[in-house]
Amino acid sequence: MEYIKIKDLTFTYSGSARKALDNVSIDIEKGDFAVVCGSSGSGKSTLLKMFKKQLIPKGELIGEITIEGEEIKHMSDHDATRKIGFVMQNPDTQIVTDKVWHELAFGLENLGVAPDVIRLRVSEVSQFFGITTWYHKSTSELSGGQKQLLNLASIMAMNPEVLLLDEPTSQLDPIASIEFLESIKRINNELGVTIIMSSHNLEDVYGMSNKVVVVEDGACQLIGSPIEVASGMSDMQTHPIYDGLPTSVRLYHGMEIGGVCPLNVKEAREYLSLNIQNKNSILMEKDQAVPKVNDNVIEISGCYFRYNRNGHDIIKGAELRVERGEITAILGGNGVGKSTLLKVIAGVAKPYAGKVIIEGKNIKSYKGNSLYRGLIGMLPQDPTLLFRRNTVREEILSMKSNMEESTIVTDEELVKLLNLEKILDLHPYDISGGEAQKVAFAKVLKSNPSIVLLDEPTKGLDPLAKRVLADLLLSLKSQGKTIIIVSHDIEFCSMYADRCSMFFDGGIVADGNAREFFSGNSYYTTASARIAKGFFEGVVTTNQLIAISRHCL
Amino acid sequence: MSRLERYHPIIVFLYFLMCIITVMFTMHPVIIILSFVISIALSFQLEGCRKVGKSLLYIIPIMIIIALTNPLFVHDGGTELFFMNGNAVTLEALIYGVMISLKLVSIIYWFRAYNYIMTSDKVIYLFGKVSPRLSLLLTMSLRFVPLYARKFREADDASRALGAYATSNIKDKLMAKLHVFAIVFSYSIESAVTTSDSMSARGYGMRRRTNYHNFKWSMSDTIMFLFVALGCVTLATIMILGYSGFDYYPYVDDINIGVASIVMYVSYFCLASIGMIMEIKEAVSWSILRSKI
Structure with missing residues (x-):
């Protein structure tokens, strides 16, 4: 039997005529890593919120969403909090408290767990996520990636069975975003937690998932394994999400020779070596390099900057010329x-040192x-x-x-x-x-x-x-x-x-x-x-x- | 980390409460001088010579002003030093002024040491004992202040690059800052919606919350508690019996050296300096441990 089942779900926000979700049906098995993709405003965030009782927005809801046969709407508050975790998009605004350790404990405090039990859980998750070195820090001192990892860890401290993530990496830089996704993968592999994640940048997450749902205009357009969806997308190259697909998938579509669709860089390289004739390195013709005419709009030379007197230099001796x-x-x-x-x-x-010249004039003279x-x-x-x-x-x-x-x-x-x-x-x-x-x-x-x-x-x-x-x-x-x-x-x-x-x-x-x-x-x-x-x-x-x-x- | 920081927040709170309350409710010169010396010594020990030394630069002038203000306005007292505008400046008023300034400064330094030891999570823990809601509010505001301050700087930079600071006259600057303030205000309301979603998603407001903290009550906390409690009871008894009274007018009282008074001095000294003594003990045992390696 399906673990999570959405059947004929239609949702309209109150005060709106447009259906935010239109007749959506999805089944998710226990331990799945499902990626919901779609452009902004496609309804993927709304869909994700449907799984979390506390976050279901005001509006008209037709159809049913069940977890292990139990309807989400009828879950007890305690179960809805503990069993289903939700990580949001913005790393900053979902942090509630001022210290890392307190943030980790926040959910457990709300569940009324005894302090001694919280101590154990909090130490478990901080070790799992490598938070121990910044456990006592203030949340405002953390980098964006650390903040998002903290948000994830503070949800995981409650031992959820389902983890929902709404575009969790969209505000992170590439390195932090890969680290975050690796953690998600570990949660899925090592703890067997069911993951439902929305995203519009699929380059890295696509190959990790085992189920992809494409949502557009509130309707579920494609659903299946990554390979099935990849082949389904081959004639949808004008689809708003198409450019978000991994390069390997787009390469597969572009070559139009069939075979098994590669899902990451490694597979794409294997795919290439199997299919291209010329095994020697080929130099691609260079396009006309734009000649430097040295008509510089901006010239920066020997520039030094720091935010306060005792801080370290953020910019040290930077040189830049802009054509x-x-x-x-x-x-x-x-x-x-x-x-x-x-x-x-x-x-x-x-x-505090160096020159910035804009249109031939020192910036100070403006x-x-x-x-x-x-x-x-x-x-x-x-x-x-x-x-x-x-x-x-x-x-x-x-x-x-x-x-x-x-x-x-x-x-x-x-x-x-x-x-x-x-x-x-x-x-x-x-x-x-x-x-x-x-x-x-x-x-x-x-x-x-x-x-x-x-x-x-x-x-x-x-x-x-x-x-x-x-x-x-x-x-x-x-x-x-x-x-x-x-x-x-x-x-x-x-x-x-x-x-x-x-x-x-x-x-x-x-x-x-x-x-x-x-x-x-x-x-x-x-x-x-x-x-x-x-x-x-x-x-x-x-x-x-x-x-x-x-x-x- | 100093020894005092490692005691349970309740102990630290009680310790400072006793030191401060005692000196607040008495004008006895022995207690005031003890309190003055110990509070400054403790601050030196905790924060180091440079920081406390710097603070003395502005504290000492304030002390002198307070000490001199009293004899200028109060003309009670039997020993006239000289006359000013037809009013007597008396030795008693001067001594009283000096004592008041020592008392105030020692309270300032007690609070300084208290602030140093009582970090926000300890304060929040103590608040949580009284009102869990209030303590959550406190930790949330400690979270939001730096967040909004950062947003303010970002918004300020953004409006500056839009040319919002048209001229450098004060009125324009003020208007532009107000504008930035309005922007951050709408941002804060918007982000509060997400924060409250994040709170309810994690079950806030569901049932009785527990209060998690990182503090553990240990044996040394019990010993310290007994010590502080014993000191408090002794001091309170003697003070209630009236031994802490001291008159400056018309003539300054002699300092009592009866048994009860001696017990009072000693118990205040022990109580107030226990923080310092624990610090020293720690330092000594450290160096012994190290020399053994």
């Missing part, structure tokens, strides 16, 4: 100071607001930090009051450029991450900056929103704007950046055009480049990989 009209990507791990570098360029962080009038615009990592009005419309109009020059972009132009018509009357907190980013973009572009700075623009975006962002960046580039992206999204940068720089230990350690940059690296590179290594040289993006593989069949 006019190009998309420059600055890559690097978390917490290495690349966002700080962006703030230095934006004039928000002031270096008085008052002149730097932010038609010259520099910065999109913050969290776009909601720019919002405080009740509607998107007011949010965009409110920028007018600050502007006096004639060069500004009109509101109509902005709305058209960013395609915001549909959401103008919504509250800025009610729109999806991608839409929020576009509204923030509208605010930034209002002063018509010639240099646009973006801090982690792809964080939390689904594949479709990423593509929209890329189109927007390319159209800004065609207007002659210079764009600087700080990111750890290697795939995105490899596809759209003209030039990439690696930031490490306070300075730029390497730079070059995107092709040279990524094809030369073995660790810090795209999945396509890792698959191609040894077969083809100079391959960076999935499209290049597919093209050259087809050529060599």
